[in-house]
Amino acid sequence: MIKLYNVSKTYAKSTVKAVDDLTLDINAGEIFGFLGPNGAGKSTTIKMLTGVLTPDSGTIEIDGVNLADNPIAAKSIEGFVPDNHEIYDTLKGIEYLNFIGTMYGMPTELLKQKIAEYAALFDLTEALPNMIGSYSHGMKQKLSIIAAVIHDPKVWILDEPLTGLDPQSAYQLKQLMRAWADRGNTVFFSSHVIDVVEKVCDRIGIINHGKLVAVDTLENIRADGKLSLEDMFLTITSDGERK
């Protein structure tokens, strides 16, 4: 569902590759957790997957659609929750969701129904008539999450989605991610919270200095029994390969 072939990216004025020859294949029905220390290249990868940044080399396919050749078609299959929650402060929550849903070409009735459903799920119904500028960090995050799933994307990509969420909303988000994948969609998210990754992911990838240093199912990691995910993460990102 998400395929990256030999994708690399170096930022202007930098000599180091932020992402270095990344190849990954993520299946339908899968929740994939992307782990790595600060500055490892997670957000850069996610920005390339969502068309915010263009790779210097390599190819990205979303559900078989080449992102570089057909950017609109590929991006219409995606829902994206960025890490910065910078949304329009001068719009009301409801106006923002209507704007996003309309952009994705959703019929009015369906859009209304989906907004009501997700706002209730994330306890945001009462805040929707208010200006986004008045929202807390967590409320903006929840609005971003709703805006990303409103059009029922096959591929849902989230950068550090749990930051700032209260326990109820974090729980709802994790449940929604599972339900999303169980319907045959794909969820790709980055996180620093190893416990969360361990609870919700089917497979994980670890990136360090732009290079993918491990990819495995949690089942295999657990079956291995030698190292917990946390030990494995710390070992790999400090001194090289997993033994």
Ligand SMILES: Nc1ncnc2c1ncn2[C@@H]1O[C@H](COP(=O)(O)OP(=O)(O)OP(=O)(O)O)[C@@H](O)[C@H]1O
């Ligand atoms: N806009 C930018 N211009 C120049 N260099 C950048 C830019 N954004 C990121 N970088 C560099 O690219 C590398 C990867 O950064 P990236 O943001 O992808 O890391 P990350 O894994 O998301 O980290 P974090 O866990 O802190 O969010 C880092 O060395 C970072 O300094």
Ligand SMILES: [Mg+2]
């Ligand atoms: Mg990041």
